[in-house]
Amino acid sequence: DFQLTQSPSSVSASVGENVTVxxxxxxxxxxxxxxxxxxxxxxxxxxIFATSRLQRGVxxxxxxxxxxxxxxxxxxxxxxxxxxxYYCQQGQRVPFTFGPGTKVDV
Amino acid sequence: EVRLxxxxxxxxxxxxxxxxxxxxxxxxxxxSDIHWVRQAPGKGLEWVARIGSKAHNYATIYVESVKGxxxxxxxxxxxxxxxxxxxxxxxxxxxxxxxxxxxDAFDIWGQGTLVTVSS
Numbered sequence: 001d002f003q004l005t006q007s008p009s010s011v012s013a014s015v016g017e018n019v020t021v022x023x024x025x026x027x028x029x030x031x032x033x034x035x036x037x038x039x040x041x042x043x044x045x046x047x048i049f050a051t052s053r054l055q056r057g058v059x060x061x062x063x064x065x066x067x068x069x070x071x072x073x074x075x076x077x078x079x080x081x082x083x084x085x086y087y088c089q090q091g092q093r094v095p096f097t098f099g100p101g102t103k104v105d106v
Numbered sequence: 107e108v109r110l111x112x113x114x115x116x117x118x119x120x121x122x123x124x125x126x127x128x129x130x131x132x133x134x135x136x137x138s139d140i141h142w143v144r145q146a147p148g149k150g151l152e153w154v155a156r157i158g159s160k161a162h163n164y165a166t167i168y169v170e171s172v173k174g175x176x177x178x179x180x181x182x183x184x185x186x187x188x189x190x191x192x193x194x195x196x197x198x199x200x201x202x203x204x205x206x207x208x209x210d211a212f213d214i215w216g217q218g219t220l221v222t223v224s225s
Contacts, residue, residue: 034211036151043203043218044151049211087151091210095169096141096153 002027002090004099012105017078021102023071023088032092035064035073038101039084047086048073078106108132108214110204115219118194126189126219128204133214135185136160139207142178142189144200145218152200156207157187172198194223 003026013019023033031051036044046055048064051071061076075082083106088099114126128140139162142154155178158165166178177190187204199222206214 032210036212043215044212045215046211046213049209049213055213089151089211094156094167096156096210098151098153101150 001095002029002093002097004088004090004097006086006088006099006102008102009100010103010105013078015078015080015106019075019078019104021073021075021086021088021104023066023073023099025069025071025090025092028068029090029092031067032090033064033066033071034089034091035062036087036089037082037084038087044087049091075104078104080106082106110206110214110216112202112204112216112219115202115221117222117224119225120194120196120223122194122223123190123192124194124221126191126202126204126221128187128189128216130185130187130204130206130214133206136182140178140180140187141205141207141212142187143203143205143212143215144198145203146197146200149200154202155189191221194221196223199223 005024007022033051035048038044052064063074085101085103087101109131112128118124141156155168157178175193180187201218203218204216205212
């Protein structure tokens with residue numbers, strides 16, 4: 001199975017700052033990497049797919065980069081509503097797997 | 107409005123069975139691959155199973171931990187997918203989400219249905 005690790009596990013930042021979350025895959029997943037945002041008591045929400053493609057309706061403050069095994073999610077100009085847990089997910093090979101999550105506190 | 111709505115979650119004894127349902131609306135359900143993803147209380151996300159659309163021959167695939175115990179199926183005439191969970195274990199306790207898969211990402215999520223396995 002393709003394992004995903006995320007760093008940091010949690011981060012606290014102020015309104016207006018930028019935050020970058022890293023996701024590392026155990027094997028080459030090309031560009032098949034997605035990012036999700038989950039707030040307590042709600043299902044995850046797709047933010048970015050195929051490494052850098054912004055899901056319709058998602059703020060352009062969110063951006064993704066990377067390829068192969070190393071990927072990043074950057075949130076520019078943090079807002080209070082960005083407080084959530086962020087998960088990466090690989091779609092290169094079944095079983096699809098998720099990272100352990102990064103909790104962002106604004 | 108694009109929606110997936112799950113139902114069927116309940117308190118089940120270890121070794122018991124439960125059938126989850128997922129009804130889609132607002133999009134072409136029959137053209138969509140449907141997945142189940144679960145989340146144990148306070149934990150991360152785990153992909154469970156996928157059933158392909160007709161174009162993908164309704165192919166099914168499962169995570170190793172549920173192979174032989176869970177069965178995913180669909181009835182496109184009812185825009186409904188199912189997850190039959192058998193031989194349930196305490197570690198199957200989770201919120202089960204029905205999800206649409208597109209380009210190997212998950213773009214539509216239901217609100218989830220909770221399965222609790224406990225005696």
